[in-house]
Amino acid sequence: xxxxxxxxxxxxxxxxxREGLTGTTPANIYRxxxxxxxxxxxxNGRPMDEQPAWRTDFPIDWPQDHYVxxxxxxxxxxxxxxxxxxxxxWIAAQNWWRARRGQTELVRLASVTELPLGTARTFAYPxxxxxxxxxxxxxxxxxxxxxxxxxxxxxxxxxxxxxVIRCPxxxxxxxxxxxxxxxxxxxxxLSQVQFRIRGDEIFAAGIEERTV
Amino acid sequence: MSVNRPFxxxxxxxxxxxMLAFVMMxxxxxxxxxxxxxNAYLGGDRAVIWPAxxxxxxCLLLNVGLLRYLYRIERTRR
Numbered sequence: 348x349x350x351x352x353x354x355x356x357x358x359x360x361x362x363x364x365r366e367g368l369t370g371t372t373p374a375n376i377y378r379x380x381x382x383x384x385x386x387x388x389x390x391n392g393r394p395m396d397e398q399p400a401w402r403t404d405f406p407i408d409w410p411q412d413h414y415v416x417x418x419x420x421x422x423x424x425x426x427x428x429x430x431x432x433x434x435x436x437w438i439a440a441q442n443w444w445r446a447r448r449g450q451t452e453l454v455r456l457a458s459v460t461e462l463p464l465g466t467a468r469t470f471a472y473p474x475x476x477x478x479x480x481x482x483x484x485x486x487x488x489x490x491x492x493x494x495x496x497x498x499x500x501x502x503x504x505x506x507x508x509x510x511v512i513r514c515p516x517x518x519x520x521x522x523x524x525x526x527x528x529x530x531x532x533x534x535x536x537l538s539q540v541q542f543r544i545r546g547d548e549i550f551a552a553g554i555e556e557r558t559v
Numbered sequence: 560m561s562v563n564r565p566f567x568x569x570x571x572x573x574x575x576x577x578m579l580a581f582v583m584m585x586x587x588x589x590x591x592x593x594x595x596x597x598n599a600y601l602g603g604d605r606a607v608i609w610p611a612x613x614x615x616x617x618c619l620l621l622n623v624g625l626l627r628y629l630y631r632i633e634r635t636r637r
Contacts, residue, residue, distance in 0.1 A: 417575045424582045428622045431589035435615040438600050439608050535602055556603025
């Protein structure tokens, strides 16, 4: 305060770069304002600026308390933002890991003669926890899909005569030729098992997950 | 010409409210990004995974920047 009283407010009038700007004063020569709203008095009587951080985090007056709670909520939101970002990169890491594993090796499913026209057989691919179906729809045409319904993972059942695959749980219906949903709650097509026919043998060669 | 005057409490309350609104919008955007990416990933659409991760990281950096600014105006007060 003493320094402020010793110098006039308009010391820099007509100083270089301020020619003609009479009656104005640079803001930085003012003394910083006291926080007049600060009503909290700490038990040791010292100003709040000299109090430890934990004491300023537990204010007594309401306006300061509102400020502190909003500031802490913002910290929590930033932490939530960090969690979402970690989740996003976790998905990317999973994707990278799957791609790194590469193509699965060929797995023999059946021979053509073992599967009469219009019949189906189940198999597990690529792991024993992934049930799939192989359906013979023509003399040399086959389709193979994951048996898990894309609605709630019930086991689907092929109906070759109708040309559909049905889910008995919620009456979902998929097209047998393409695996795409045509009725009921499923919105995504069945995962398609890619296969190769070598001679008389049918081999699974990969699985394609689809959104449309 | 720099103004060294610290913000008053009322000004800081306004600033933190504004920043909080912005942070909330970014967090909701990140939540949407995460659910949309998970849905696409489970459906086999892998093209969106890295762009969504980068967008989410950008949102996080914005949020951290705002939080740092809040700490900065608190420090100038002391």
